[in-house]
Amino acid sequence: MKFPLTGALATALLACGCAGPAALPDRSTDPGGQAELTVIDQPLLHAQQQERERRRIDDLAALRGAPNPVYLIGAGDVLTVFVWDHPELNGRVLTSTPGAADALVSGSGTSNALLVDHDGMLHFPYAGMVRVAGLSESQAAAALAKALSKYLQSPRVTLAVQGYRSKRVYIDGEVKNPGLYPVNDIPMNLPEALHRAGGVLPTGDRSRVVLERGKRRYLIDLRELNGQDINASTIMLVDGDRLQVGAREQSRVFVTGEVQTPRALSMHDGRMSLNEALGESGGMNPTTSEPSQVYVVRRGARGPQVFQLDARAPGAMAIAEQFELEPKDLVYVSPSALANWHRKLSLLFPGELSSAISATKP
Incomplete structure (x- = not known):
């Protein structure tokens, strides 16, 4: 669906580093300055949930399996x-x-x-x-x-x-003892690998454990595994794997625009909904905000994705509560037309508008 790319939203895109020559539409071919926005509604939530579930099942299927009970000798042993x-x-x-x-x-x-x-x-x-x-x-x-x-x-x-010197895995990130660890005759699973590295530090994010195998990267949410009664010991590590535990400070979202307190927010165990982000920022400014233009800007592999929520619609807050943000997301609340008019007029006549308003007061 096409929506006008407002000047304020373009500024927000530039501020978060999401906009550039590839991000903003070329006005030579798109004179209306249109941008592809995705409306946040129930069909979108359902599609995103299905996609997350599909990725999780595919990733776990590739990583889980019965370990090889017999150690095979390799060069260097x-x-x-x-x-x-x-x-x-x-x-x-x-x-x-x-x-x-x-x-x-x-x-x-x-x-x-x-x-x-x-x-x-x-x-x-x-x-x-x-x-x-x-x-x-x-x-x-x-x-x-x-x-x-x-x-x-x-x-x-x-x-x-x-x-045992031929097979090794590398563990780094927010663990006590990062380094190379040999794979011996006892098959190494995910919990044992973290245990050998001294465990996850308090600064580590258990929801963002990345396993690199060859050219593929798998994102593992340990807390989600526990919540779904999936045994993490079924995830086996093999020679050449790289296991990295992300830092909590990297799992942040940014809220700006017409909110009471623009700020960067740390996610809770890797999770935060759009509603929580707005709430922790003090909510939308009732005087200057445009509730129909709440945006979420997300960096994607093919460029930024922009989602829009109309907070005036019935059930909008329930939808916002179900919309899960991702690390580095930017939440932007647009100013109202009146607020924009006031600001532009203030730039044209600095100080005069305030004096005129004050003069009209009894």
């Missing part, structure tokens, strides 16, 4: 290898006694530690270069035993990962 009954191949002799294998895995019976090179190969005496990347511990042990069987009769090999 450190392996402990023991060949039974062949002490010349081991850094420490370990006999075939009950519990010996458990001691090896736990570290109390550690033998030679070997590094998987950048090509995923393991170098071992007699066996030469054996590819172990992408294999489980048992599969790698079998591959090594097969290579040794050319020189040894029925070799028995025990292999375990001593150092």
Whole structure:
């Protein structure tokens, strides 16, 4: 729907950094100075709710899943290898006694530690270069035993990962201990990743946890998950993921124009309705505001989006309560025609208008 782009609204767009050559209409092709405005009504609220639900379901479906119970060896991992009954191949002799294998895995019976090179190969005496990347511990042990069987009769090999270095996730933002964290044989889910990083700081916004995987970014609302009885531990992290917890101060909206107290407002757990934003700014100025022209300016991927609410319409406040704002939104209340006339006249005759008004008073 086309509405006139008022000078005041254009000023507000420029003030919030939303307007520019791509944001404001080209008057050479649009002489009327028209802008595409979306009316805030029930159909819009319903469409936005469906879109949010669709994005949430799609994102969770891509992130949730059963973890791989078996760790796969990768380049950079450190392996402990023991060949039974062949002490010349081991850094420490370990006999075939009950519990010996458990001691090896736990570290109390550690033998030679070997590094998987950048090509995923393991170098071992007699066996030469054996590819172990992408294999489980048992599969790698079998591959090594097969290579040794050319020189040894029925070799028995025990292999375990001593150092997990090939798979890592990066956690930053509003957490106590940001940094790189290795993925080990215990699959890493979202709560465990945050726990390893020391937890979310009081300045962190739990409603804006961003998971970057490849070229995709997923926005996770932890509080929404809890409210919908969705187990956050079903969201699994994989090698190369970047997890970032946003700051509360970044989740703000700006209210300007004909309101009692223009200000920047911090959202509550990532949420704020249009009605709440107007209320926390003292409401619309009853003398100078135009209730039919309440705008929400939002930065979009293809340029700014502008929504309009007619606050005079029946049920407008109920609609405003259901319209959810997003971080960095600008709420702008236009001045009335009378207020605009008064201001323009004051610019033409500074001081004279006030004197004339004062002279008419008894």
